[in-house]
Amino acid sequence: MNDNDSLPPAAQGEPQSGLPRGVLSGIRVLDCSIAMAGPFAAQRLGDLGADVIKVEPTTGEWQRHAAAGGAAGNKINVSFLSLNRNKRSIALDLKSDGGREILRDLVATSDVFLQNYRPGVAARLGIDYDSLRELNPRLVYVSVSGYGEDGPYRNRPGQDLLLQAMSGAMLSAGQHGEAPQPAGQYLVDAVTASTAFEAVLAALFHRERTGEGQLVTVNMLDAITTLQMQELSVFTVGKVKQQRSDQPHAHVYIRAPYGAFKTSDGFIALAMPDLPELGRAIGEPSFLSMTSEVHGWSHRDELFEKTAAKLIENTSEHWLDVFAQTSIWAGPVYDYEALVNDPQIIHNGTFVEYEHPTEGPVKTPGFPYKFSATPARIDRGAPLTGEHTREILESLGVGGDRIDELIRSGDIAAVDEQATPAQTAEQPVRS
Structure with a gap:
């Protein structure tokens, strides 16, 4: 699909395996995103065989330093571990000329560029869509924001809870007069990740037909709003307002009884x-x-x-x-322990297990759907910061002396300790 197809497997980031090549094999993705929505979308592309290069600051992506639930891990916390498998890491200082030069070289050999910088940051760094399409007109450039690329809320923080609250979803359940109840998961981040993932696939399909790349914009506010297609249509078309009542119904637009009920033991x-x-x-x-x-x-x-x-x-x-x-x-009504041990979950192969070189045994949700000919798979766990910097630069033809010079100058970061690919016994992401 691009020049990567002419590279040897090591240069493409394609570990050798007895499994079929993924449906996105030969696609290179530059993941410049942080936190959850962008990295989760990029991870799904990696599960399908794309060579995902995570471009991190030399100090590591923000999520490395923010451990959800206090699950710190050994060298990689669980938050980062869960959102960054099947990626290689290159650590660049994009405020430096050397770091930006390397990124531009990578753009020239890539298919997808994914970022969720604050508005204006990409342009200041010279890595906005208009700048990068000059290097690679076939590039699918995906920009993820909280509220949109422009408009009155463009500078507001795109945080999950704030967007749940703004979306109206909290007032579709619960009791009148009681505090709204947020979702028990990072709902807006997750649906935004799925939206961005779908958008990349559609844009790549368009490129296969036309040869043209394009700019794709995804924002969290629209993602969570459109998820409520039925509820909001009941309001906008049916003219039925959200009316919570005195009992904790699970949804204002569904007749009673509807919800979770206490029994004598649960x-x-x-x-x-x-x-x-x-x-x-x-x-x-x-x-x-x-x-x-x-x-x-x-x-x-x-x-x-x-x-x-x-x-x-x-x-x-x-x-x-x-x-x-x-x-x-x-x-x-399950807790997580019951969910993980449910016979249907086990039958479906919903969770995958592999050995991470620094974090040990990892059991985590896999990929949510199956391909009969090109199954999703795990080739490596989440990388250390800059774990693949040297490998990626060598694939661009950068010599060892130049790499050492860039490390000394602080333009890039690399680690001496190299993690090995995830040990999955050549198992697909879902069995």
Whole structure:
């Protein structure tokens, strides 16, 4: 697909393996992003076989120094480890002439450039789209921002919780008058990563048809807003406002009962059952004469209260067994330990395990869908800062003396200790 195809495997960043080459093999990605959204998108490209080169500051990317949950790791914290597998690291000072020169050389041999700098930073560094397309007109340039490339909020911090709050999503669940409840995961970062990943694939497909690269802009505000396609259409088209009531319903736009209910030994989830059928299952006679699509809206709090009063009387296992004999939608409320050990999760191969050279055994979510001919795979775990600086520069034809000179000047950073590729016994990301 580009000049990388003429390079030997080592120069392309393609470890040797008995597995088929990934669907994006031969594609080179320069990942200049930090935190979660950009790195997560780039990691997925790497899982599909792209040669992802993580361009870091000489002191390491920000996420290396911010350990979620305090999980610091040995040399790489879990936050960074989870978002940067299947990448090589080159550490450059992009404020220096030497660092920028190397980056421009890499751009000339790359297919995708991904960045989430603050507005204006890329232009100041001379690595904005207009500058880089002169070097490589086929380049797919992806810019990820919090609120958009311009506009009144362009300089606001693009932080997950702030965008969850602004998106309106927090007020689609919970109780009237109570504090809004954020999602239990970094929802906006994750959906933005998926959006950017999709955008790269679409832009590469366009380039295969036309030979043209292009600028792709993705912002977190639009990503989380468009995720709520159904909810927002109910408001904008159906003219139905968000109205939380006195009981903690899981969603304002779905009829009761709908939510998590306490049992005698835990919780179960119950999703919009037929009311007479639910009444027979739990022994609540008042539900028998109700119409689901009428009373499910007009009696939301009453339905929640009466259902809760019945379910607390017995165990989660009991109620799940009862509901399994009906057409009622019900399921367990898991913690992470239960999720990881669930038989369907194990059957699906949702989690992958490999040996990282500095962090030891790693068990982590894999890739979310499968290709029959070109499966996603893990060739290496997250790199040390600048672990592949020397290797990448040598592939550009830079001599050892020049590399040593750049290290001494501080334009680049490299590590002497080299981590080895992830030991996966040549297993695909999902089995």
